[in-house]
Amino acid sequence: MRTLLLGCFAGLATLAAPAAAQDQDGKVQIKVMGTAVLPDGKITDLNTDIVGLPAGTQTKANDNYVPTIAIEYFVTDNVSLETICCLTQHDVDAVSGLPGAELVSNAKLIPATVTAKYHFDLGGVKPYVGAGATYFLWISDKPGAATIPLGVTDTDLSDEFGLALQAGFDVPLSDNGFGLTFDAKRYFVDTTARWYAGDTLAIETEHKLDPWVLSAGVSYRF
Template sequence: MLKTSLLAASAFAAMALPVSAASAQEAGDIQVRAFVTGVLPDGEITDVNADLFGLPADAQTNVTDSVVPTIAAEYFIASNFSIETICCITTTDVDGIGGLAGTNLINNAIVLPATLTGKFHLTNDSGFKPYIGGGVTHFFIFDEGVGPDAAALGIDDVNLSNEFGFVLQAGADIDLNDTGMVLGVDVKRYFVDTTANFNAGGVNIINTDHKLDPWVISAGLGFRF
């Protein structure tokens, strides 16, 4: 539901706002955009590496969605090519589904997705400037809390591994005036996994691999100078 709503809102904003003419971006330009961002991860278990607990055969997990503020900073190497990095932190839970339905396993894990992308821009004289891109990411995950249902089973420590991955990106900047102010709409798809370790008294009880692969959907305002 959140994913559908954010996609619809982004598409409506891009179509509804008027497009004003502005000069095309040039090599050396810098653009900074402030976004409201929906982070929509997966969380599916892809492998069970260790299971001293005895998980149900249909045990699965889901990582909760979140909405956070983000900042994107971009440098134009050429008029049609830029490099971009983002700054954001999300807080998320890992909940059980299937045979683990209704359980909270990991609570308030903090995710810092260090990301660098290269973007190819369609150069034109209109105020509508679409782009596509891709790059690399490293997910730093820390401060994971033991969920109450995991704690009830004797688990006293949980850890999600930091991992490298890659990201695809598409979006558009829409000029709002001739001074460099833009409306930005951006969609990223990350491809990154993590390994979860559940420990009790120093013993690794459960070790599972998970597909995170979040959609990251953003809309906001920016300024190019």
């Protein structure tokens, strides 16, 4: 992750160097933010069930709060491309059928996202809207405590592509590039969850993730 982040910084800095002297606002903006990741996690389909889940079993993924970094390159004064870097962790718990049962534990997700944004200049406030693609990469997931007595030995959440919509605004604080930033994204992406007992697929479910990702922080444009 550190190598990837440094590579992103270096690449964008190289792109920005020839143009920065010609553009008072700068071509690159770095944002450091606190972010709330608020997923859904409900079951949309039950494909396999050899353990006999109670009828009406439904799930929810818990919220998480993490630091994030966004790197933005301005193609023109009004159009930019942005990518974010963060790692978020979630459990999946049953909310009906087996209320309170932990089904997935400590699932770690990298939501690799690139969006194209259009900025409006209203003077003291610069709102924007955007849209782009995302790839949800699960780098770790474990069976929840409630599944282990059923003989579950492994859990897998599928990596998936999806869509991200975005809106927010930047507030410049001075002429030296510093500012405040507020951002909201809505993701549209699903995952397939599989629980294994040894080599046997015991449960397979489809889940709607569709998280809201709400961020606020500071920015520096150069």
